[in-house]
Amino acid sequence: MNLNTIVEVKRPHSVEQLDWREGHAWLAGGTWLFSEPQVAVDTLVDLEALGWPALVASPAGLEIAATCKIAELHAFRGPPDWQAVPLFGRCIDAFLMSFKIWNAATVGGNLCMSLPAGAMISLTAALEGVCTLWPRSGQPRQMPVVDFVTGNHQNVLQPGELLRSIHLPASALRKRFAMRQVSLTHLGRSAALIVATVGDDGADFLLTISAATPRPVHLRFARTPSATELQRTIDAHLPADAWFQDVHGSGAYKRHVTHYLADQIRAELS
Numbered sequence: 592m593n594l595n596t597i598v599e600v601k602r603p604h605s606v607e608q609l610d611w612r613e614g615h616a617w618l619a620g621g622t623w624l625f626s627e628p629q630v631a632v633d634t635l636v637d638l639e640a641l642g643w644p645a646l647v648a649s650p651a652g653l654e655i656a657a658t659c660k661i662a663e664l665h666a667f668r669g670p671p672d673w674q675a676v677p678l679f680g681r682c683i684d685a686f687l688m689s690f691k692i693w694n695a696a697t698v699g700g701n702l703c704m705s706l707p708a709g710a711m712i713s714l715t716a717a718l719e720g721v722c723t724l725w726p727r728s729g730q731p732r733q734m735p736v737v738d739f740v741t742g743n744h745q746n747v748l749q750p751g752e753l754l755r756s757i758h759l760p761a762s763a764l765r766k767r768f769a770m771r772q773v774s775l776t777h778l779g780r781s782a783a784l785i786v787a788t789v790g791d792d793g794a795d796f797l798l799t800i801s802a803a804t805p806r807p808v809h810l811r812f813a814r815t816p817s818a819t820e821l822q823r824t825i826d827a828h829l830p831a832d833a834w835f836q837d838v839h840g841s842g843a844y845k846r847h848v849t850h851y852l853a854d855q856i857r858a859e860l861s
């Protein structure tokens with residue numbers, strides 16, 4: 592859609608000298624920004640010219656630039672001991688999108704949208720990702736993905752603050768994983784996207800519940816839990832009003848499928 596309130600598009604090579612004010616918006620892939628009127632925005636600041644490398648792998652893990660395209664992440668192949676890399680494709684496939692969105696949308700844009708069905712939020716939360724944020728003034732700050740999203744379309748970003756990158760630690764990438772996703776309608780938005788990761792020795796079982804809740808939820812166990820322990824822990828952390836209710840499913844439905852899928856995952860990883 593044409594955004595008829597926009598009077599300027601800036602393409603800076605660095606954000607240090609940028610004079611941010613109300614009315615500015617960061618432009619990543621534009622798949623959401625150009626999908627509806629942005630009446631409060633008069634200036635777009637395009638992140639592409641910043642030239643951040645999309646993916647940098649090192650012994651410490653994988654640095655994903657906020658501007659990394661979904662298609663670039665899908666093509667990534669890690670070292671053989673990063674057993675969790677196939678989860679990238681599994682989560683990307685859960686993302687309801689057309690060919691155009693696939694090639695334009697960015698990982699950072701998906702996190703910053705902070706929708707419950709944000710598949711890149713599910714992925715990076717499940718792999719214990721840590722965001723690097725660049726405030727407009729002050730030092731960069733770090734924040735786990737699971738704390739970055741605070742609710743439906745809500746996150747910790749302050750006005751003008753930029754999501755620079757997401758770091759996935761090698762320790763999480765080396766874990767085994769199991770994932771389940773369900774939508775109420777064929778090719779509909781996720782009603783629940785559940786992932787668990789566990790070490791090869793059965794230690795450090797981490798369940799990530801997303802899409803069924805307004806923000807991702809981590810439930811960590813020292814070892815793979817029993818079915819009863821898993822059920823009780825989910826109920827203890829997520830009371831009846833903690834589930835995300837929308838046209839893609841009632842709270843009760845999302846609670847039900849979360850229990851069902853989490854137990855399948857537990858059995859698969861046991």
Ligand SMILES: Cc1cc2nc3c(=O)[nH]c(=O)nc-3n(C[C@H](O)[C@H](O)[C@H](O)COP(=O)(O)OP(=O)(O)OC[C@H]3O[C@@H](n4cnc5c(N)ncnc54)[C@H](O)[C@@H]3O)c2cc1C
Pocket residue numbers: 616617618619620621622623624625626638657658686687688692695696697698699700701702703704706708709710748752753754755780781
């Ligand atoms: C048909 C359709 C289907 C969609 N389906 C889904 C879906 O299933 N799940 C889902 O989560 N989303 C969905 N979306 C919304 C959106 O397309 C995606 O969330 C996409 O990943 C956004 O990425 P982008 O790079 O295009 O972001 P943009 O549209 O460029 O930006 C999105 C928002 O994030 C801000 N932003 C972007 N990058 C940064 C950054 N690095 N730092 C700070 N702020 C930033 C922008 O200012 C803007 O407010 C859909 C959209 C459409 C049109």
